[in-house]
Amino acid sequence: MGALGELDRRVFTRVAGARVPGADPALRRLSHSADRGRLWLGAAAGLTVIGGGTAGRAALRGMGSLALASLTVNTVVKWSARRPRPLLDLVPRIRHLGRQPQTTSFPSGHSASAAAFATGVALESTRYGALVAPVAAAVAFSRVYVGVHYPGDVLAGVAIGAGAAALTCRWWPPRAAVPERERPAAHAPALPRGEGLVVFVNSRAGTGAPAAPLPPAERLRDLLPGAELMECGPDDDFAALLAEAVERAAATGGALGVCGGDGSVNAAARAAAERGLALAVFPGGTLNHFAQDVGVPDFEDTAVAVARGEAVAVDIGVARSGGGRDVRFLNTLSIGLYPELVGQRERLEERWGKWPGAAVALVRVLRTATPIELSVNGRPRRLWLLFAGNGRYVPEGFAPAFRPRLDDALLDLRLVDGDHTLARTRVIASAFVGGLRRSRVYSAEQVPWVQLEGLTGADTLAYDGEVVPTPDRLRLEKEDRALIVYRPAVTQSEPAQQGRLAAGTARYRGRMRGRRLPADGGPSA
Numbered sequence: 001m002g003a004l005g006e007l008d009r010r011v012f013t014r015v016a017g018a019r020v021p022g023a024d025p026a027l028r029r030l031s032h033s034a035d036r037g038r039l040w041l042g043a044a045a046g047l048t049v050i051g052g053g054t055a056g057r058a059a060l061r062g063m064g065s066l067a068l069a070s071l072t073v074n075t076v077v078k079w080s081a082r083r084p085r086p087l088l089d090l091v092p093r094i095r096h097l098g099r100q101p102q103t104t105s106f107p108s109g110h111s112a113s114a115a116a117f118a119t120g121v122a123l124e125s126t127r128y129g130a131l132v133a134p135v136a137a138a139v140a141f142s143r144v145y146v147g148v149h150y151p152g153d154v155l156a157g158v159a160i161g162a163g164a165a166a167l168t169c170r171w172w173p174p175r176a177a178v179p180e181r182e183r184p185a186a187h188a189p190a191l192p193r194g195e196g197l198v199v200f201v202n203s204r205a206g207t208g209a210p211a212a213p214l215p216p217a218e219r220l221r222d223l224l225p226g227a228e229l230m231e232c233g234p235d236d237d238f239a240a241l242l243a244e245a246v247e248r249a250a251a252t253g254g255a256l257g258v259c260g261g262d263g264s265v266n267a268a269a270r271a272a273a274e275r276g277l278a279l280a281v282f283p284g285g286t287l288n289h290f291a292q293d294v295g296v297p298d299f300e301d302t303a304v305a306v307a308r309g310e311a312v313a314v315d316i317g318v319a320r321s322g323g324g325r326d327v328r329f330l331n332t333l334s335i336g337l338y339p340e341l342v343g344q345r346e347r348l349e350e351r352w353g354k355w356p357g358a359a360v361a362l363v364r365v366l367r368t369a370t371p372i373e374l375s376v377n378g379r380p381r382r383l384w385l386l387f388a389g390n391g392r393y394v395p396e397g398f399a400p401a402f403r404p405r406l407d408d409a410l411l412d413l414r415l416v417d418g419d420h421t422l423a424r425t426r427v428i429a430s431a432f433v434g435g436l437r438r439s440r441v442y443s444a445e446q447v448p449w450v451q452l453e454g455l456t457g458a459d460t461l462a463y464d465g466e467v468v469p470t471p472d473r474l475r476l477e478k479e480d481r482a483l484i485v486y487r488p489a490v491t492q493s494e495p496a497q498q499g500r501l502a503a504g505t506a507r508y509r510g511r512m513r514g515r516r517l518p519a520d521g522g523p524s525a
Helices: 001-019 023-033 035-050 055-083 111-126 126-145 151-171 216-223 236-254 264-274 289-294 299-308 335-352 353-370 423-433 495-511
Strands: 197-202 228-232 255-260 277-282 311-320 327-329 332-336 372-376 381-389 413-417 442-447 448-455 460-463 468-469 474-488
Touching: 001 126, 001 151, 023 126, 035 055, 035 111, 035 126, 055 111, 055 126, 055 151, 111 151, 111 311, 126 151, 197 236, 197 381, 216 228, 216 299, 228 236, 228 255, 236 255, 236 264, 255 264, 255 299, 264 277, 264 289, 264 311, 264 327, 264 474, 277 289, 277 381, 289 413, 299 474, 311 381, 327 332, 327 460, 332 335, 332 372, 335 353, 335 381, 335 460, 353 413, 381 448, 413 474, 448 468
Parallel strands: 197 228, 197 255, 255 277, 277 474
Antiparallel strands: 311 327, 311 474, 332 381, 332 460, 372 381, 372 448, 381 413, 413 442, 448 474, 460 468
16 A cells, blocks of 8 residues: 555646646536535436436436445545545645535545446446547646645545446446337338328326426427327316327328327227227326337437337227226236325325325335235235336336337246235335345236235325226236337348438437438438
């Protein structure tokens, strides 16, 4: 450590004596802007507002990585190392910060936060990561340049930050950039300019989503000027307006579109499957699970697929109760803790907002909930949670993130046992340390169907974010390839189609710059 410490001080002295023209005020301001993560909060907000689903995930992972790195540095490492700050005698006064930090020097918290945010963003999007990385590197260098850290402090901070970002993949794996595009194509009508497409726009959806530069209806009119839009406002009858949209789409022989969250998409998907209509999904909710998994994270992806008639067939999950009131789901169905959480969150979100309401509801449910009793394929069970996914989710832990494909004819069944002592605590602890698959209170398998009988202690079940009463018995199964969904047929071996998708995106961005591109995406005359 003596030799390394001496080398560290020599490099610091060299940097202190260096003169970079114009860098003194710029690096001082940049270093100050990163105090308490303000710079990265602004970058995350910018990504969320101007980008699509990928940018939002990148911002969320970046901030999660930053929080983990900051917690590690400020509560563990700094208080263990207790290295004093460098002396400022050799650093020109113009570089000095207005307020010098009072904490110990090792490691650099600013560098840890910068590396964590940049690495987290890059794990979701190399393009956005390449934009953020130079700024993060400049922040890390600035901490030495303004004289508040030794180079070794910065390198240690960078290592901790990058490690924190990598650690988030243990609980939340990065989503595949192009989900299973090799699936067989399905027939859907090509609707240039959207002519023949009737789009149901739920303006009430996405209350927790970031604001877009343009309202959804205006974006749709720009991308597909020939489409008919039916907007559902706060005072409109959702079911009646959706039924009218379905009838108009069927009468024109075209297709049905839906812009909203997963609840709106589920309702439109059921109607489209019943009438044999292809479905165009424009993600307008907060999380947009189905749109992300099918491969249309942005409006532009769907618009290009509609114009060219590119689509895939996906499965629909079905919960049959025997009384004629079947429940169809595109994403998930669950019984136990989660339906209670959704119900309490909905009661709280008007007063608290969606995410604070969800946090309060989680605490209440974990404190007051009781296990449900039922028979699973004839075997009596006592469970905290039964989760059924429409298709295999990854990872195989307690917090499934996404599905590689939606036509595998399987249900992803996951159970949390209620017979073991401290089962809830054990399963949460196992998930946190990444050992859930070895936990005795958790089980997971992929099955074509499952029979549930004698449900007691469960008043409601949740599917795709909606909550309904629970019947006494249920059979969960799949309707294989029952729904046709528009999605661009882009693969690495089809660069021409990649160009067409890029042209569709460019058309929308051209609109944002105040100019219109021709409908075929070619060069302007």
